[in-house]
Amino acid sequence: MYKVASVFKYRYMETLLSKIDPRVKILVSVLYVFPAILFSNMVQLTPILIPIIINLKAGKVLTKYLKSLLYLSPFLILITLLNYLTMGNIISALIPILRLIILIGALDIFFFTTDPDDFILTMESLKLPLSISLSFALALRFIPAMIEQINEIVEAQLSRGLQLDKGNFITRIKNYIPIIIPLVILSIKRSIEVAESLEIRGVHPKATRTKYIELRIKRRDLAYLVINTAIVIIYIILFLLL
Numbered sequence: 001m002y003k004v005a006s007v008f009k010y011r012y013m014e015t016l017l018s019k020i021d022p023r024v025k026i027l028v029s030v031l032y033v034f035p036a037i038l039f040s041n042m043v044q045l046t047p048i049l050i051p052i053i054i055n056l057k058a059g060k061v062l063t064k065y066l067k068s069l070l071y072l073s074p075f076l077i078l079i080t081l082l083n084y085l086t087m088g089n090i091i092s093a094l095i096p097i098l099r100l101i102i103l104i105g106a107l108d109i110f111f112f113t114t115d116p117d118d119f120i121l122t123m124e125s126l127k128l129p130l131s132i133s134l135s136f137a138l139a140l141r142f143i144p145a146m147i148e149q150i151n152e153i154v155e156a157q158l159s160r161g162l163q164l165d166k167g168n169f170i171t172r173i174k175n176y177i178p179i180i181i182p183l184v185i186l187s188i189k190r191s192i193e194v195a196e197s198l199e200i201r202g203v204h205p206k207a208t209r210t211k212y213i214e215l216r217i218k219r220r221d222l223a224y225l226v227i228n229t230a231i232v233i234i235y236i237i238l239f240l241l242l
Contacts, residue, residue: 017113021221022122025110028055032106035236036099042091044239045098048224051231052105056215065105085236092210116140121215130203138194146187153182 003090017025035048056062069076076097083093114122116137123133157178164175 006159013060015058015060015113016224017061019220020112020113020224021215021217022114022118023125023215023216024221024225025114027225029106031228031232032109033103034232036102036106038236039239040095042098045095045102047103048232048235049105050230051235052102052109055109055228056105056112058114059109061108062195064112065108068104068108069101072104111140118215125215128230134198134203139189142190146183149186150179150183153179153186172186 032048032052036045039045052061056065079100080093080097083096084090087093092199100108120137123136124130154164162175162178164172166172167175
């Protein structure tokens with residue numbers, strides 16, 4: 001479980017994408033989602049993975065993307081089997097999976113290369129309420145931390161002799177009670193600490209806030225957006241004409 005958490009946990013790296021304005025990155029992510037919605041043919045969908053992989057490679061998060069697909073592989077295999085049973089065609093069954101892989105890669109361009117603090121600035125620049133932007137940012141920051149916490153609780157309980165894989169179905173569910181109770185208590189404690197920290201700092205949803213860091217679009221941001229927009233437009237035009 002710790003390995004799963006490490007995949008989704010943000011780590012700053014000095015890369016090209018880490019320097020790009022997060023508003024531009026979210027636009028690029030949305031651009032690469034369009035072909036997945038527009039086309040329904042495997043031959044048409046597959047080439048769009050190339051620029052997505054190049055973007056992920058430029059952000060040094062391609063390995064994280066591949067690991068995330070690996071951890072999601074049971075879910076992807078299950079969807080493929082269900083699609084095959086209903087459609088009776090393996091190619092048709094794989095198209096939704098390919099769309100999902102494209103969607104994950106497109107969103108990872110933004111989420112894997114954007115600091116949670118920059119995520120708040122992005123949402124505020126889009127004129128979203130502070131309560132919404134702060135909730136999303138806290139989720140991005142604390143969900144990986146909670147997964148690590150679950151791993152620590154499980155290891156602590158296993159060292160005390162807890163056996164999770166013994167007994168029938170009902171017994172196995174009961175075996176998780178010593179894990180769920182500490183997790184709920186620690187989550188409540190963490191939420192209280194976060195609430196107190198926000199109160200001490202005078203955070204109020206309706207208050208006028210000044211920003212220590214302001215997002216500014218630079219030439220490299222525009223160049224990055226123009227290049228990726230051109231790639232998507234050329235790609236869509238070529239496959240619409242074919």
